[in-house]
Each structure stands twice: as structure tokens, then as C-alpha cells.
Amino acid sequence: MKRTSLYILFVLITSAIMMFGVKGKVREESLGCTGLVKLGKDTTVLKIVAFGNSITAVRSNVQQVFAQRLPALLKNRGINAVVINSGIGGSHSGRLIDNDRIQVQHGLDRFIPDVLSHKPNLVIIGFGHNDAYIDSNRLDGKSRIPLEDYRSNLIYMITELQQTKSKIILVAPSPIAKPQRSAFQNTRLSEYAEVVRSLAAEYKVGLADNNKLFLGYNKNGKRYETLLTDGVHPNDDGHQMIAENLVIEIIKIIENKY
Numbered sequence: 001m002k003r004t005s006l007y008i009l010f011v012l013i014t015s016a017i018m019m020f021g022v023k024g025k026v027r028e029e030s031l032g033c034t035g036l037v038k039l040g041k042d043t044t045v046l047k048i049v050a051f052g053n054s055i056t057a058v059r060s061n062v063q064q065v066f067a068q069r070l071p072a073l074l075k076n077r078g079i080n081a082v083v084i085n086s087g088i089g090g091s092h093s094g095r096l097i098d099n100d101r102i103q104v105q106h107g108l109d110r111f112i113p114d115v116l117s118h119k120p121n122l123v124i125i126g127f128g129h130n131d132a133y134i135d136s137n138r139l140d141g142k143s144r145i146p147l148e149d150y151r152s153n154l155i156y157m158i159t160e161l162q163q164t165k166s167k168i169i170l171v172a173p174s175p176i177a178k179p180q181r182s183a184f185q186n187t188r189l190s191e192y193a194e195v196v197r198s199l200a201a202e203y204k205v206g207l208a209d210n211n212k213l214f215l216g217y218n219k220n221g222k223r224y225e226t227l228l229t230d231g232v233h234p235n236d237d238g239h240q241m242i243a244e245n246l247v248i249e250i251i252k253i254i255e256n257k258y
Contacts (some may be wrong), residue, residue, distance in 0.1 A: 046074070046081040046254075050087065051107070051115050051157075054233060055174065057154025059228055063236050065116055067124075069243035070250075076224055077247060079254065086114040091135060093127035093153035099144040101135060110236030111160070117218045122253060124208070124246065128173030128192040129232065132185075139184045143192075151195050160205050167253045169206035172196040174214045174238075175224060178229025206249040206258050214238070235248050 040133035041177050050056050060063055062118070067085045073079045087112070090102035095109050107127055115123055131145035167195070172193040176186050193211040200207035214224040225231075227238035234242065252258060 036132035044080065046079060046103040046122060046250075047118065047120045048081055048122045048124065048250075049085045049086050049118050049120040050083055050109075050124045050126070051086045051116050052124070052171065053087060053091045053128075053130055054089035055129065056085065056124075056126050057089050058085060058087070059233065062234070062239060064101060064239065066234075066239045066243040069240060073243055073247045077251065081249070081250075083118070084118055086110070087126075090130060091127070091129040093150055093157075094131075094145050098149065101144060102130065108156065111157060115157075116160065116164065119164070122167045122226060122250065123157075123161055123167065124169045124171060125154065126173070126208075126210075127154070128171075128189065128196065129176070132173070132189040134185060134188060137182060137185075143188060147191055147195060150192055151199065152197055154196070155203075158199065158205060162203070167206070167258065168203075169249050169253070170196045170200045170207050172207065172209045172211040174210035174234065174242075177225040177228055177231045196255065205257055206253055208242070208246050209244060209250050210245075213241065217241070 021134045046069065050070075056065065056067060058068070065087075066086070067087070071081050088104050088106075090104050091106050092099060092102075093107040095106055096103070098106070104155045128150070131150045132142055132143050134141035134210050136142070157172075158168055173189055173196070176189060190211065193209075197207060197209065199205075214227060217224040217227060227234055227241065
């Protein structure tokens with residue numbers, strides 16, 4: 001009888017540990033994410049891949065891009081995270097054969113090795129600047145990646161990631177600025193930003209609307225142009241703003257709002 005009671009007690013304790021984890025931490029499954037990294041016995045780490053172009057990639061004239069800022073910002077909110085930066089300058093969302101003006105591996109060329117192979121819990125997808133760009137610099141010129149192809153490329157990434165149960169945040173591209181870039185280039189870019197918004201709503205994924213975020217910036221009379229180093233790429237203040245906005249979206253995902 002005594003042995004039976006001890007066995008029942010052992011089973012109850014084991015079940016409690018499996019349900020809540022050591023030190024009362026919730027099991028991985030409760031976050032709705034797969035493949036969480038574990039450091040030590042009781043620390044669960046959210047694995048994030050930041051996938052995109054030169055806005056994502058590390059830059060020599062910026063102390064920290066948004067991806068480098070995320071772990072500390074998330075830590076301040078009680079979230080342990082590791083961020084893999086898979087940004088490449090000049091990258092559009094498609095393949096090299098779609099537009100080879102910039103000789104790099106583009107989004108779909110490297111989607112498997114740079115994203116899927118990491119088995120991430122969350123992927124931040126940020127393309128658009130190189131897709132929308134008009135190399136002829138003419139109002140009626142063609143973008144490097146046509147709008148519908150851009151949409152198709154993002155849909156492919158979204159659906160592939162959803163099959164793996166990875167969560168997603170789509171990033172609407174931030175605006176570019178004069179005098180470095182013509183106004184009509186920004187008008188064209190806004191069409192690509194609208195595609196991102198529509199896909200986020202359609203596929204019920206997170207949205208970091210950098211386009212609206214930057215256009216709405218007004219600090220002491222200074223507009224978003226002051227957040228750019230060259231009319232395109234954010235400076236440190238710009239990357240801090242992007243990172244802080246992403247933290248809000250990441251928390252929504254952890255709270256299962258997407």
C-alpha cells in the first residue's frame with residue numbers, strides 16, 4: 001500500500017514538471033511555436049530569423065541594425081530571444097534569374113538555407129525596396145520585380161513557413177526620400193507596401209508597417225528624412241524605432257493574437 005502511494009505521488013510530480021517545466025515555467029507548446037532553443041535546464045529562447053535586404057543586413061555606418069537591437073529590447077520585456085540576421089544588401093524577393101542587376105543570392109534563392117534550415121519560431125520578412133526600384137529612373141519605367149511577382153514571392157514564403165508552424169511578421173518597406181531618390185520611386189514603393197498590408201490581413205500574420213511608421217514621424221519638427229543615412233537606409237535612430245515597433249508585434253504573437 002505504501003509503495004502504491006509513493007508511486008502515485010511520483011506520477012503526479014512527474015506530470016506537474018512536464019506540464020509547467022522546472023521553476024514553474026510554461027512548456028514550449030504553450031507559445032504556439034515549434035523548435036524553441038533551450039539554454040540550460042529552464043531557459044526557453046525564441047529563435048527569430050530576420051530575412052531581407054540591406055535594411056536588415058548589418059551596416060558599417062550604423063552601430064546596430066534593428067535585428068541586433070531586438071534581443072536586449074525583448075529581454076527587457078522578459079523574453080529571451082536569439083536573432084539570426086539573414087539580410088543581404090541588394091536582395092529582392094525573387095531569384096537571380098528574375099532580375100540579375102545585383103549579383104547576389106536573392107530571397108527565393110536562399111529561402112531554404114537562410115530561413116527554413118534554422119527551424120525558426122518566428123521570421124521577420126522585409127523585402128520591397130529592391131523589388132520596386134525603377135532602374136531607368138523614369139516615371140513609367142519597370143520595377144525590378146513586377147508587383148504581382150512580388151506578391152507571389154511573399155505568398156510562397158508565407159505558406160511554406162505556415163506549414164512548419166513558424167510565426168511570421170511581414171514588414172512594409174520604409175519610404176525613401178528626396179533629394180537622393182526621385183519622388184515617383186517612393187510612389188511606386190508605396191504600392192509594394194500596400195501588397196504587404198493586404199497579405200498580412202489575408203494570411204493573418206503580423207505586420208510591421210515601417211512605411212506608415214516613418215511617414216508619421218515628426219519629432220521637434222524633424223520628419224522621417226532625418227532617420228535615413230542616404231535617402232534609403234535608416235540610421236541608428238531609425239533602426240531603434242523599427243526594433244521597438246517589432247517588439248510590440250512579437251509580443252502580440254506570443255500572446256497568440258495572430
